[in-house]
Amino acid sequence: MDAVTVTDLVVDRGRRRVLPGVGFTVPAGQVTGLLGPSGSGKSTLIRAIVGVQRVRSGTVEVLGHPAGSPALRDRVGYVTQAPSVYADLTVRENARYFAALYGRGAREADAAVADVGLASAAGQLVGDLSGGQRGRASLACALVGDPEVLVLDEPTVGLDPVLRVELWERFHALARAGTTLVVSSHVMDEAARCDRLLLLREGALLADTTPARLRADGRSEDLEEAFLNVVRAREAVAS
């Protein structure tokens, strides 16, 4: 079953066409990586999936409903690229507020804070935390709703390698429990951690693949190099 279906999606930002007509599906219960360089349209695509992006044409369906529709509000979690939590509240207060919005209690909030490794910082103001901690606080505020679809925009930027590995383990644990994850990243070495890969470049979908298939198609064990080979092959065909 597909959790997300994007069809002929066209998005303009200002006068610039950011997505010229993208289509793909995201299977349920897997980690799908949205990989591409900065400015390739990843954030725009993610915003379209959570229903806050104005779109020119095309459709985005999540769990069988149009993206952003009221039926989805407590089933889809969204973690923005910049940590979107209240700097003048403590980690615990942030988690409890978002928990309340999703109809959950203080216990679930505290559990979500512990899940991202911030239990010892729960009483600290978010504004006093490091960038990485803030990002995790932001993540806790999405996990607390126990969403069926979790959409994360570059969640591992600025995290130390140990934390990054831990987060990816958490993502896979969630997927094993049935959660669908869409994770964007501009770092190709994170592609290896995804079940599925969507490669985006200048708003166009270059490939809808898996890490294994990308290695085969790009004739390299190194995913970055494989990606480059695929891009070059495309450009050679185009010219």
Next chain:
Amino acid sequence: MTAAVHLRPRLTTTTAARVLRQLRHDHRTVAMLLVLPSLLLGLLHLLWADLPAAPGQPGTFDRVGLTMLGVFPFVVMFLVTSIAMLRERTSGTLERLLTTPLSRLDLLLGYGLAFGLAAGLQAAVTVTVATTLYDLDVAGPVWLVGLIAVVDAVLGVALGLLASAFARSEFQAVQLMPVVVLPQFFLCGLLVPREQMDGWLQAVSDALPLTYAVQALQEVGRSPEATGTMWTDVGVVAGAAVLALALAAATLRRRTD
């Protein structure tokens, strides 16, 4: 409007509690909210303390000071709210909230409730200080002054929420304050009695909500009991606040570029 359909009172109070919690962490802002109006009113008191009043007329401080009890909460809450809402926008929390079960109207009403409560506390302090320390003379019941101050504050909140939709930066938001507040203040009848204004200025004054707030306060200052005019005035201010909130909800877009 879909916002109204999914209104959940529990989420409104949850949001109001969150806004107040944010405020509580900012001790200096709380202190300023509670003390500044009293200090400014004290300055006015000193300014007019020794000035004789015209026979049969209320003293200048009684007239202006009473009016300021309505103007302060309006101005302060307008500023605080427009900045708070702008922060929600720029920090990305607004975008995130719009993907949660919280409706746009829940959010706006939450702000109205939170800052309305803060304004109630502010009014209690200011009115108490004014009537005891500064001997402000009010013919009517003092609690009515407090009520009008709170309704004014809610109007300030509602207009602040609406104005924040038109500001892209803090610089712009702050400059919207004089745009929204000063014309209302100039034309409310405090500087020049409304009867002496040019016809068209009076017509503009008729259309501005602060005019009714000031008129309501003047009624309380004059009559020992609540008058029908006063209640009508309070109703107009409350209606303007509801209208501004509805407009703010309509201009708050879930989908943006």
